[in-house]
Amino acid sequence: MNEAAISPDVHAFLNEHIESYEELQILLLLRAQPELSWSCAEVTEQLAIPAVVAEAALRELSREGLLATLESKGAVGFRYAPRSSVLATSVEKVMHCHDENRVAIMKLVTARAIERLRRGASLFFSKETFPRRKD
Numbered sequence: 001m002n003e004a005a006i007s008p009d010v011h012a013f014l015n016e017h018i019e020s021y022e023e024l025q026i027l028l029l030l031r032a033q034p035e036l037s038w039s040c041a042e043v044t045e046q047l048a049i050p051a052v053v054a055e056a057a058l059r060e061l062s063r064e065g066l067l068a069t070l071e072s073k074g075a076v077g078f079r080y081a082p083r084s085s086v087l088a089t090s091v092e093k094v095m096h097c098h099d100e101n102r103v104a105i106m107k108l109v110t111a112r113a114i115e116r117l118r119r120g121a122s123l124f125f126s127k128e129t130f131p132r133r134k135d
Contacts, residue, residue, distance in 0.1 A: 013091075021106055024105070024109055027061055027080075036079065039076070
């Protein structure tokens with residue numbers, strides 16, 4: 001399977017809900033054990049990613065309606081809990097596609113992240129930010 005073989009609905013889900021490959025890894029990890037509540041530290045340890053990345057991804061996935069945020073005695077946990085059956089079905093399709101060809105999914109998600117960086121850089125280095133000198 002190549003990038004072109006990714007179904008349009010999987011492509012759309014990834015474009016709309018997933019900002020980074022780390023977010024996707026976290027989503028699939030929590031989806032694999034939906035009955036568990038995961039702390040940021042547990043996700044960090046399991047996936048070997050920086051805590052700051054895990055924390056941001058967990059919060060974003062929660063905002064996207066894919067995870068539930070659980071607070072108890074000052075501790076915060078996250079559990080797979082899509083807010084709709086449409087989201088749950090989409091995650092199942094993504095999981096299946098990811099299992100069949102991780103490389104195509106990784107390329108798609110990474111290409112989007114790189115494009116966001118390019119757009120941000122071009123805005124930062126625009127003429128308004130750094131006007132040209134007039135000699």
